[in-house]
Amino acid sequence: MTVGIIGLGLIGGSMALDLKRRGFAATVLGVENDPVHSAAAEKMELVDRVVPMDECLRLSDIVVVAVPVGTAVRMVPQILDSFGSEGASGKVVIDTCSTKGRICRQVKYHPLRGRYVATHPMAGTEYSGPWAAMTGLFDGRACIFADAEESDPQALALIERMYDTLNMRPIYMNSDNHDVHTAYVSHISHVTSFALALTVLDKERDEKHIFDLASGGFSSTVRLAKSNADMWVPILTQNRDNVLQVIDTYIDKMNQFRKAIADGDEDRIRALIGEANRIKKILR
Amino acid sequence: MTVGIIGLGLIGGSMALDLKRRGFAATVLGVENDPVHSAAAEKMELVDRVVPMDECLRLSDIVVVAVPVGTAVRMVPQILDSFGSEGASGKVVIDTCSTKGRICRQVKYHPLRGRYVATHPMAGTEYSGPWAAMTGLFDGRACIFADAEESDPQALALIERMYDTLNMRPIYMNSDNHDVHTAYVSHISHVTSFALALTVLDKERDEKHIFDLASGGFSSTVRLAKSNADMWVPILTQNRDNVLQVIDTYIDKMNQFRKAIADGDEDRIRALIGEANRIKKILR
Numbered sequence: 001m002t003v004g005i006i007g008l009g010l011i012g013g014s015m016a017l018d019l020k021r022r023g024f025a026a027t028v029l030g031v032e033n034d035p036v037h038s039a040a041a042e043k044m045e046l047v048d049r050v051v052p053m054d055e056c057l058r059l060s061d062i063v064v065v066a067v068p069v070g071t072a073v074r075m076v077p078q079i080l081d082s083f084g085s086e087g088a089s090g091k092v093v094i095d096t097c098s099t100k101g102r103i104c105r106q107v108k109y110h111p112l113r114g115r116y117v118a119t120h121p122m123a124g125t126e127y128s129g130p131w132a133a134m135t136g137l138f139d140g141r142a143c144i145f146a147d148a149e150e151s152d153p154q155a156l157a158l159i160e161r162m163y164d165t166l167n168m169r170p171i172y173m174n175s176d177n178h179d180v181h182t183a184y185v186s187h188i189s190h191v192t193s194f195a196l197a198l199t200v201l202d203k204e205r206d207e208k209h210i211f212d213l214a215s216g217g218f219s220s221t222v223r224l225a226k227s228n229a230d231m232w233v234p235i236l237t238q239n240r241d242n243v244l245q246v247i248d249t250y251i252d253k254m255n256q257f258r259k260a261i262a263d264g265d266e267d268r269i270r271a272l273i274g275e276a277n278r279i280k281k282i283l284r
Numbered sequence: 285m286t287v288g289i290i291g292l293g294l295i296g297g298s299m300a301l302d303l304k305r306r307g308f309a310a311t312v313l314g315v316e317n318d319p320v321h322s323a324a325a326e327k328m329e330l331v332d333r334v335v336p337m338d339e340c341l342r343l344s345d346i347v348v349v350a351v352p353v354g355t356a357v358r359m360v361p362q363i364l365d366s367f368g369s370e371g372a373s374g375k376v377v378i379d380t381c382s383t384k385g386r387i388c389r390q391v392k393y394h395p396l397r398g399r400y401v402a403t404h405p406m407a408g409t410e411y412s413g414p415w416a417a418m419t420g421l422f423d424g425r426a427c428i429f430a431d432a433e434e435s436d437p438q439a440l441a442l443i444e445r446m447y448d449t450l451n452m453r454p455i456y457m458n459s460d461n462h463d464v465h466t467a468y469v470s471h472i473s474h475v476t477s478f479a480l481a482l483t484v485l486d487k488e489r490d491e492k493h494i495f496d497l498a499s500g501g502f503s504s505t506v507r508l509a510k511s512n513a514d515m516w517v518p519i520l521t522q523n524r525d526n527v528l529q530v531i532d533t534y535i536d537k538m539n540q541f542r543k544a545i546a547d548g549d550e551d552r553i554r555a556l557i558g559e560a561n562r563i564k565k566i567l568r
């Protein structure tokens with residue numbers, strides 16, 4: 001089996017490592033248009049070879065699109081086009097992006113729609129680039145298969161087996177539901193971290209030593225603010241309506257805290273914290 | 285040296301363990317008014333003995349007040365009173381609370397003010413109670429000494445030596461500055477985590493499986509929402525003005541994101557994320 005991975009960043013690079021090490025792929029090819037990333041990926045031996053796109057598409061049984069979702073939306077239909085009549089011969093393309101609605105709508109009526117499997121491996125760190133790639137990144141995490149019934153059963157089964165090699169737990173849902181869910185459990189926490197970083201960085205202009213006091217709690221709350229704009233700009237714009245709805249709920253909660261603190265209403269602050277503490281039962 | 289610790293929770297219990305293990309204290313006494321915590325602390329052998337308050341004050345060279353700041357504000361002056369003429373004989377009281385302005389104002393004109401050292405060891409986890417205590421909690425972290433010039437030099441030197449045993453890095457600042465700084469690098473991140481938890485928990489009422497998708501990023505951003513109301517209600521009320529100012533800046537940043545996303549203004553989103561990314565240079 002040859003797997004071709006387009007985009008050798010955190011996700012693509014980590015996938016390359018484990019698919020090869022664990023024997024799912026005899027050969028892993030990579031496509032990377034950033035010359036520094038490309039050179040680093042070769043030096044780090046993330047893939048067997050970095051190749052041009054057309055060579056990757058010609059030689060790969062599975063093509064993994066692991067690029068920012070704005071690019072993926074254009075790329076997936078082109079890759080399906082490239083399969084041509086060979087589409088029937090078994091090539092499959094997948095993407096790994098964090099929003100699924102728009103990309104699924106984009107290919108809905110493509111004649112080779114069945115050869116596309118929409119996935120979202122829910123794993124990552126706040127780092128990006130080939131140097132962020134690591135083995136074991138996906139182990140034990142959830143992988144979402146969106147609109148799986150629109151993929152050919154053979155294509156779906158192959159990709160299920162691929163993610164099983166990565167030790168991921170499959171979850172099936174439609175692409176619109178996916179985007180609502182990820183707005184709540186992923187996209188909003190990035191926005192809140194970015195806003196927190198901006199708040200404290202503003203203050204740092206006057207108070208140079210403010211970060212001397214930053215503790216583990218602050219670091220953990222703000223760490224997603226290191227995340228990459230290339231990845232997050234298209235996520236936030238493609239998932240606009242869901243993200244706005246969550247931001248509105250969130251700002252409303254912040255205002256409830258603000259009012260309770262401004263009023264010195266200890267009972268109300270206690271009630272809000274007590275309610276928030278229910279998160280303990282949910283997170284391990 | 286006998287150290288008496290009032291409040292055998294995360295901070296008091298962890299301090300007890302390392303001060304004893306590392307030989308700073310020959311004897312560590314504990315005071316704990318919650319009967320379950322008290323029994324657990326004895327069973328876990330966090331201290332040599334759990335004793336009544338008066339016995340602790342009589343036998344201890346250093347009294348550590350490690351209780352929520354609302355209680356500490358009342359307790360520290362009472363403990364100074366209890367030193368009476370013995371105050372001169374060398375007893376010292378410290379507190380470990382996360383706000384320093386009000387407690388320092390409270391004792392400013394106390395005749396034994398010099399026997400009090402206002403400290404804030406900036407270490408902790410989102411867990412509380414004696415079962416959260418651990419060795420090494422303070423290693424390498426910052427400890428703030430607030431208004432240190434108002435403590436007797438001998439008392440200050442003793443407590444500096446105590447925190448040096450805990451491997452903490454001393455930072456000196458006035459109590460009002462401390463409260464501004466901690467509003468930015470600690471208090472606000474708790475409020476944002478509480479608000480995030482509330483936002484997602486609200487959605488969970490309709491979508492029972494929403495947390496199936498929660499990834500490491502979400503968990504890290506929301507983990508402070510497990511924090512205890514007994515500790516946080518008095519912090520947020522005592523540091524009201526600073527916290528409100530930071531919340532207002534923060535809500536303004538959230539609204540900037542909201543507007544950029546609503547407008548589909550990719551350049552603006554990119555600029556905001558790029559600015560937030562500066563946090564990378566500051567956090568290791």
